[in-house]
Amino acid sequence: MQLPWLRKYNLLIFDHTDSTNNEALNLAKSGVEEKFVIVAGEQGAGRGRQGRMWQSFAGNLHCSILLPNINNISDNLWQMPYIVANIVADSISSFKLSSNRNLPNIQVKWPNDILLNQKKLSGILLETLTVNNIQYLVIGIGVNIQKYPKENMPYEATSLIDNGFIIDSPEEVLNIIMVNFDQLFNKWQKHQNFARVKTHWLSRASNLNQAITVFDGQKRISGIFKKLSDNGALHIELSSGNLYEIFSGEIIDQSQL
Numbered sequence: 001m002q003l004p005w006l007r008k009y010n011l012l013i014f015d016h017t018d019s020t021n022n023e024a025l026n027l028a029k030s031g032v033e034e035k036f037v038i039v040a041g042e043q044g045a046g047r048g049r050q051g052r053m054w055q056s057f058a059g060n061l062h063c064s065i066l067l068p069n070i071n072n073i074s075d076n077l078w079q080m081p082y083i084v085a086n087i088v089a090d091s092i093s094s095f096k097l098s099s100n101r102n103l104p105n106i107q108v109k110w111p112n113d114i115l116l117n118q119k120k121l122s123g124i125l126l127e128t129l130t131v132n133n134i135q136y137l138v139i140g141i142g143v144n145i146q147k148y149p150k151e152n153m154p155y156e157a158t159s160l161i162d163n164g165f166i167i168d169s170p171e172e173v174l175n176i177i178m179v180n181f182d183q184l185f186n187k188w189q190k191h192q193n194f195a196r197v198k199t200h201w202l203s204r205a206s207n208l209n210q211a212i213t214v215f216d217g218q219k220r221i222s223g224i225f226k227k228l229s230d231n232g233a234l235h236i237e238l239s240s241g242n243l244y245e246i247f248s249g250e251i252i253d254q255s256q257l
């Protein structure tokens with residue numbers, strides 16, 4: 001398989017590690033100044049958002065992209081959840097589908113989950129670190145290709161295979177994500193304009209104009225998901241009719257309320 005992005009990124013492949021995000025953070029701590037992609041066949045302690053664990057199964061994709069020297073984008077890092085979600089969702093739309101299956105409904109769930117027919121397919125964990133004045137961004141991406149967690153999860157999950165996609169290997173999924181990432185991230189970096197990112201994200205947003213409950217880390221807020229603002233905040237309309245802005249958190253599944 002041709003991996004055209006390999007000219008710009010160092011690739012590290014582990015059969016097994018605790019977490020590819022941890023591997024990336026360790027590289028950052030050692031002061032590397034090159035871009036890395038770290039992939040693991042399996043993770044013993046995969047990490048998710050909100051301090052949750054990410055269950056990793058052989059045959060799924062577990063990868064992290066390490067970007068050093070991100071000082072030029074540090075004011076706009078808040079856009080990254082939307083950019084990466086767009087890239088992963090675009091990549092999934094381009095995968096081969098079995099002839100007897102219809103393309104599932106591919107959606108993004110605020111801020112950066114990817115859903116297939118309302119079930120979680122992929123999660124993204126963004127982390128930053130500064131070491132010796134070098135700012136690093138770690139973009140951790142997990143995609144359920146073969147298997148997905150079925151129990152003790154705060155949401156329903158699914159896999160590419162269950163939805164009729166034909167995937168030869170996790171490397172194939174990684175390659176398409178990286179080709180798109182390299183192209184779209186570089187393009188965005190030039191102007192760092194949120195308008196196009198936002199329009200694209202909203203075109204596939206789950207729960208738009210619907211009643212949602214968001215956990216912002218401290219409390220649950222319920223209302224109608226009205227829009228994203230130009231600074232990336234989620235706007236919900238409260239029962240009073242007032243709009244309420246939320247900058248970070250996650251939408252809680254109705255079944256968990």
Ligand code: BTN
Nearest residue numbers: 019046047048049123124140142
């Ligand atoms: C989420 O909670 O939705 C985010 C899940 C992110 C999982 C990926 S798997 C590769 C990378 N390494 C980790 O430990 N986590 C991310």
